[in-house]
Amino acid sequence: MSMNEVKRPWERLLDLLETRNPDLVRAYLNSLKSEEIVRSISHMDLHEQRLLLTLLSPEDAADIIEDIPEAQAASIIETMKVKEAAAILNEMESDDQADLLSGLRPENAEAIIKRMKPEEAADVKNLIQYKPETAGGLMITEFLTYHENEFVGEVVNDLRENVEKYKKYNVQYLYVTADEGFVGVLQMKDLLMSKINTRLSEIVIRDTFTVQDSTTLDGLISFFDKYDFYGVPVLNDKHQLVGVVLRKHILEAKNERASIDLLSTQGIVGGEELRTMPLLIRSKRRLSWLSINILLNIMAASVIAFYQETLSAVIALAVFLPIISDMSGCSGNQAVAVSMRELSLGVVKPYEAMRVWLQEISVGLLNGLALGILIGLAAYLWKENIYLGLVVGGALSINTVLAVSLGGTLPLIIKKFGFDPALASGPVLTTITDMAGFFMTLSLASLMLAKL
Amino acid sequence: MSMNEVKRPWERLLDLLETRNPDLVRAYLNSLKSEEIVRSISHMDLHEQRLLLTLLSPEDAADIIEDIPEAQAASIIETMKVKEAAAILNEMESDDQADLLSGLRPENAEAIIKRMKPEEAADVKNLIQYKPETAGGLMITEFLTYHENEFVGEVVNDLRENVEKYKKYNVQYLYVTADEGFVGVLQMKDLLMSKINTRLSEIVIRDTFTVQDSTTLDGLISFFDKYDFYGVPVLNDKHQLVGVVLRKHILEAKNERASIDLLSTQGIVGGEELRTMPLLIRSKRRLSWLSINILLNIMAASVIAFYQETLSAVIALAVFLPIISDMSGCSGNQAVAVSMRELSLGVVKPYEAMRVWLQEISVGLLNGLALGILIGLAAYLWKENIYLGLVVGGALSINTVLAVSLGGTLPLIIKKFGFDPALASGPVLTTITDMAGFFMTLSLASLMLAKL
Numbered sequence: 001m002s003m004n005e006v007k008r009p010w011e012r013l014l015d016l017l018e019t020r021n022p023d024l025v026r027a028y029l030n031s032l033k034s035e036e037i038v039r040s041i042s043h044m045d046l047h048e049q050r051l052l053l054t055l056l057s058p059e060d061a062a063d064i065i066e067d068i069p070e071a072q073a074a075s076i077i078e079t080m081k082v083k084e085a086a087a088i089l090n091e092m093e094s095d096d097q098a099d100l101l102s103g104l105r106p107e108n109a110e111a112i113i114k115r116m117k118p119e120e121a122a123d124v125k126n127l128i129q130y131k132p133e134t135a136g137g138l139m140i141t142e143f144l145t146y147h148e149n150e151f152v153g154e155v156v157n158d159l160r161e162n163v164e165k166y167k168k169y170n171v172q173y174l175y176v177t178a179d180e181g182f183v184g185v186l187q188m189k190d191l192l193m194s195k196i197n198t199r200l201s202e203i204v205i206r207d208t209f210t211v212q213d214s215t216t217l218d219g220l221i222s223f224f225d226k227y228d229f230y231g232v233p234v235l236n237d238k239h240q241l242v243g244v245v246l247r248k249h250i251l252e253a254k255n256e257r258a259s260i261d262l263l264s265t266q267g268i269v270g271g272e273e274l275r276t277m278p279l280l281i282r283s284k285r286r287l288s289w290l291s292i293n294i295l296l297n298i299m300a301a302s303v304i305a306f307y308q309e310t311l312s313a314v315i316a317l318a319v320f321l322p323i324i325s326d327m328s329g330c331s332g333n334q335a336v337a338v339s340m341r342e343l344s345l346g347v348v349k350p351y352e353a354m355r356v357w358l359q360e361i362s363v364g365l366l367n368g369l370a371l372g373i374l375i376g377l378a379a380y381l382w383k384e385n386i387y388l389g390l391v392v393g394g395a396l397s398i399n400t401v402l403a404v405s406l407g408g409t410l411p412l413i414i415k416k417f418g419f420d421p422a423l424a425s426g427p428v429l430t431t432i433t434d435m436a437g438f439f440m441t442l443s444l445a446s447l448m449l450a451k452l
Numbered sequence: 453m454s455m456n457e458v459k460r461p462w463e464r465l466l467d468l469l470e471t472r473n474p475d476l477v478r479a480y481l482n483s484l485k486s487e488e489i490v491r492s493i494s495h496m497d498l499h500e501q502r503l504l505l506t507l508l509s510p511e512d513a514a515d516i517i518e519d520i521p522e523a524q525a526a527s528i529i530e531t532m533k534v535k536e537a538a539a540i541l542n543e544m545e546s547d548d549q550a551d552l553l554s555g556l557r558p559e560n561a562e563a564i565i566k567r568m569k570p571e572e573a574a575d576v577k578n579l580i581q582y583k584p585e586t587a588g589g590l591m592i593t594e595f596l597t598y599h600e601n602e603f604v605g606e607v608v609n610d611l612r613e614n615v616e617k618y619k620k621y622n623v624q625y626l627y628v629t630a631d632e633g634f635v636g637v638l639q640m641k642d643l644l645m646s647k648i649n650t651r652l653s654e655i656v657i658r659d660t661f662t663v664q665d666s667t668t669l670d671g672l673i674s675f676f677d678k679y680d681f682y683g684v685p686v687l688n689d690k691h692q693l694v695g696v697v698l699r700k701h702i703l704e705a706k707n708e709r710a711s712i713d714l715l716s717t718q719g720i721v722g723g724e725e726l727r728t729m730p731l732l733i734r735s736k737r738r739l740s741w742l743s744i745n746i747l748l749n750i751m752a753a754s755v756i757a758f759y760q761e762t763l764s765a766v767i768a769l770a771v772f773l774p775i776i777s778d779m780s781g782c783s784g785n786q787a788v789a790v791s792m793r794e795l796s797l798g799v800v801k802p803y804e805a806m807r808v809w810l811q812e813i814s815v816g817l818l819n820g821l822a823l824g825i826l827i828g829l830a831a832y833l834w835k836e837n838i839y840l841g842l843v844v845g846g847a848l849s850i851n852t853v854l855a856v857s858l859g860g861t862l863p864l865i866i867k868k869f870g871f872d873p874a875l876a877s878g879p880v881l882t883t884i885t886d887m888a889g890f891f892m893t894l895s896l897a898s899l900m901l902a903k904l
Contacts (some may be wrong), residue, residue, distance in 0.1 A: 035798030038799055128734070189611070192608070255703065273791075273793075273798065275794065284659065293779065297778050297779060308767050315764045317765050317770075321770065325774045327749060345487075363735050370739055373752070374746055375746060377748055
């Protein structure tokens, strides 16, 4: 068997692209898993990506665009002709349309909207005004409504006649409106079990949950935590039905946020990074945080500069400073992680910093003692000086208590002031624990200098 | 207004508990958001938690148990009488039953199963055999099946007569079986549009997707990524329908995993930590990783011990060692975060370490240069010695390239060998970058010692 026989999916795809035969390409794509398609696309250059999407039907291209990361989708769409892009946008779900268009340069987005089908364009212009993490930004506008004066028979006929057209719609529920606005929800099984001359007003479920278009993602997450619905109707401030938020979209948004959180704890800000992005963007996104961090680091290390005499007298201390800095950072970040999780589970609220602090102190004392003994022992065994062990071990013990106290409470305090706890906890925390750790070790050492 | 008027939810709840009136407690709980209930429970002690759950009806208690974190639910259930626990378990969804029971001590789980309703006990005994992160462990067993020889009229009658009983069931779809096993899916709308004397075999959708009970969570995630279904039928190796995996449960499991990942990157292993857990468990879970980390730290810092002479000659170097250690760790962890995200999005595979490496080198060179110039400048300005700037800046530049190379590729390599990339990347990475950073700085300094 030669190596040529085992081609990667993107190599096969590029071969098929050269045939310019949409059916072959499409059949091959259907045989791939969703993640294989995403990965294959990220192996192509912009030219090949555009070729693929324009070769496929707009429906198939829309499926792919909805699957790949948003930043990537936007860069492909921007290489296309406005007409091609509009044809693909027409086939997407309304919330994906809005997300994608808000990722484009405004002039491009506007041009594309002008070429879209009028009804799709109207929907998307409406949606694009909402903030992304609100019910308005997360809802879909593909839903079916009927007036409360209509009859069951009319609805059933309409559904039968428009099966094709309604395929894109969310037909788990139907909605009922009146002249004054939203009335309620109609269940499929009630349609099934009612006579055809029943008025919808008789079988509509009126006492139904709704959310406002301004409801935040947090509000929606806790709504779907409490209620086991497939979706919830969204009303504007005139009590009109403007869309439906689906549970799956909320769970996806929550997932996406957790994943972005992991990036931002490492200081990759301004959106996601994929390695297929241009080098300068990737470098800049990482560097903006690194350069703040290096300044904070220099600030923390300047504490050491004040103790150069102590250090030259006991050069062994230089070995322990990085250890104390790193270990305090680790202990503190564990406490940060627990607080972040408790915040996201909702078992702790920002104003409970005092309670969290008390709970952290006990863990800090216990773990600080254990770590202090370990490192103190190492120092003693190396230099055979019990006082060096006491200085180093004592400093780490005290600093561990400080680190977990800060680590546990900082996320709550930062959240209380309206900032993102994931982003801010790390650098602030390690700068303070570094400064305190260096100060503790070197000032203790200065006090005991005669014995070291 | 006195402070007494603004009581926290758990204070109100404890007051109501003292009345021992289940209706009052229930009415108050219904007025709370799901996360307020979770938080209130975590403010109670075990005795109060048990009192609350035994005062409520088993149905209401089951709703609460399903909402709170698993570890907490398990500890409450273990304080209850077997009979009380079994009554609550009877009312839970089958996958939650299995999850909860596998969190209990085996002898307790067995005793509770013996007191459960026979049909629930049979279901759960079956489910508990599956691994938690497989279709078998994630599926529910509340679904409705009909034989392909039955008629539409019979099904509609059965549904109408058993509305109450089927409330707990997933009735978005119905399933059709034959003597040989699973046949296919029946849609509500097809029931609605068919005559009552139609046989199910005529309207069943046969060409339907199914998964095996052994399908992994990863497999299910990519299934629901590709297909927009509410749920998917699960078959055993005899082609029998054994359960249904719902999209929402897969998204929840994915969320839960992302959240646990964040804890395990900070070395909180062996399950989640909540601050309501006993002190010793919390301390131990954090300490097990910290104590490995401190050993690795001592190992890395021992590099410094070999250069004590260089250090005593140029004591300023001691100020820069912690900075170089910390900054290299940061750059490396950024690359880890990007790789973790690309792995979870599926845009990169473990065998592509070489490609990732090449993509990281360019970012590393650029950012290393920028950071090196910054710190070199700081060193030069402080000591007015250009050679000190060159040593420190050069060491950080080179070490940044090393750090991002390792940080980008380690998660892929660790995953290739079957370990959890989140857990292993951090400590391994920082130990190597610390050693290399210390070595680079101090050996460069030794070479230039005459000029420093």
